[in-house]
Amino acid sequence: MENNETFENLVENAFCFLDKSLEEFAQHQPKYSAINFYAAIELFLKARLLHEDWKLILSDPNPISRKEFDQGNFVSVNLSKAHKCLKSMKQGLTNDEYKCFSExxxxxxxxxxxxxxxxxxxxxIQNIVAEQCLAWYYLHPILAKKWEDIFEKYKNQISKYNDKMQEQHQYRLTEKFGQLKSTIFGKKKAGIKFHKCPSCKREALEENGDELPVLKCKCLVCSLEINGVQITCTACNSQQKLIGQPEHQCTSSSCSSSFTDEDVKKILLAWHVVKQDDSDDGYEANCGECQGELSVALLPSGKWMCSSCFVQFEQDDINQCDCCNALTTETLRDSFWTGCEHCEGESRRLGDK
Ligand SMILES: [Zn+2]
Ligand SMILES: [Zn+2]
Ligand SMILES: [Zn+2]
Ligand SMILES: [Zn+2]
Structure with a gap:
């Protein structure tokens, strides 16, 4: 069988499981819905591996023939192995994505x-819906953006499924949101701010501003945890809260400023008054979570934050590439030879000669 054909079969199969999972919810069979939804996630990840090389989805390192493979005579990788393998291809899941899928x-x-x-x-039942809502929130951009070229052919199918999923969650999470209303109301009265959750679309994303400029947010409905930043708009001087992503339009009625990740980085770095001649220590790093180039900035608190994906890092998470000297949040091994996500390493350079 051609690899392309196997890839298509896998993806079609993944969509079948997704459809089944939705149907089972409608038929009040949440147990089967949960099983099938998870099967779909694993199949999509396997399809991505297979697109690279069919041998990558074998769990057992002993080689088998392509014929045996086509007959399905093998054990395939589980989530954890798939994740490791994707990581080595520099296509890994972020920590949040992996955590959500493993749960x-x-x-x-x-x-x-x-x-x-x-x-x-x-x-x-509400918990299962919330779990799936969150998993789809993470899976959708992986298929539609991160691996867009590979799943190009399924663009419409992905988008249609997204609509169905949103509809289902809107409907199913109403009850949970309803039960939380009085809690949210009480917290709001006590001065706690809430934002619209990008995953379940409810105004249930509770803000914790104890570590400004970082805003730690957690959704009471779907459990999504994301960060935001509070920054001052340089045009109108108002305080702006950017939740989950840097793209933002200033909310002041008289101001037409908008923000990008570059603006956020400038503002984050300005918080940390950096005197370059003061020390050799770097204050920007590459982000291993979103692959942003020098998008992670050192904050006055001593923690680091990515101005692109808003993930926060500890000082211990920052490593230096022995080949290009860049700082990165990626865990590096033998970086002199193998390089980091932004350089090829010495081995490649010597190999090219
Ligand atoms: Zn939510
Ligand atoms: Zn403004
Ligand atoms: Zn990032
Ligand atoms: Zn490097």
Whole structure:
């Protein structure tokens, strides 16, 4: 079988599982919905690996023939192995994506390998919906943006599924949001700010501003955790809150300024009054989470933050590439030879000679 044909079969199969998962929700079978949704995630990741090389989806290192492979006589990689392999291809999942998918996987395992009460109470159903809502929030941009060229052919299918998923979550999460309304109301009264959650679209994203300019936010409905930054608009001097992403339009009625990740980085670095002749220590690093080039800035608190994906890092997370000397949040091994995400390393350079 041609590799391309196998790839298409895998992707079609992944979509089948997604559809099944939605149907089962409609039929009040959340247990099967959870199992099938997780199967779809694994299939999409495997399809991405297979696109690179079919051998990458084999769990066992012993070689098998392509014929045996086409007959399905093998054990394929699980989420953790797929993640490791994608990482080595510099296509890895971010920590948040991996965490979310593995939690879904753990839930699935409890259902399949152990037992799970057949009678789901409404709380459990809400949790499963919230879990899937969050997983789709992470999976959708992986398929539609990060791996856009590879899943190009399925653009419409992905977008259609996204619509169905949004509709389902709007409908299913109404009850959970309803139950939380009085809690949210009480917190708002106590001065806590809430934002619209980019995942479940409810105004349930609770802001914690204890570490300004970083705003740590957590959604009470779907459990999404993202960061924001509070910055001063340089045009009108108003305080602006950018949640989850740097692209932002100033909310002052009289101001037409907009922000990009470059602007955010400038503002973050300005917080940290950097005197370059003062020390040799770097204050910008490459981001291993979103692959941003020098997008991570050192904050006055001593922590680091990416101006592009807003992930925060500790000083210990910052490593230096022995080949190009760039700072990066990526874990490096033998970087003199293998390089980092932004350089090829010495081995490549010597090989090219
Ligand atoms: Zn949410
Ligand atoms: Zn402004
Ligand atoms: Zn980043
Ligand atoms: Zn490097």
């Amino acid at each position: 879904l996987g753990n839930h699935r395992n409890r259902i399949v390998h152990f037992f799970h009460l057949d009678q789901f109470d409404s709380q459990e």
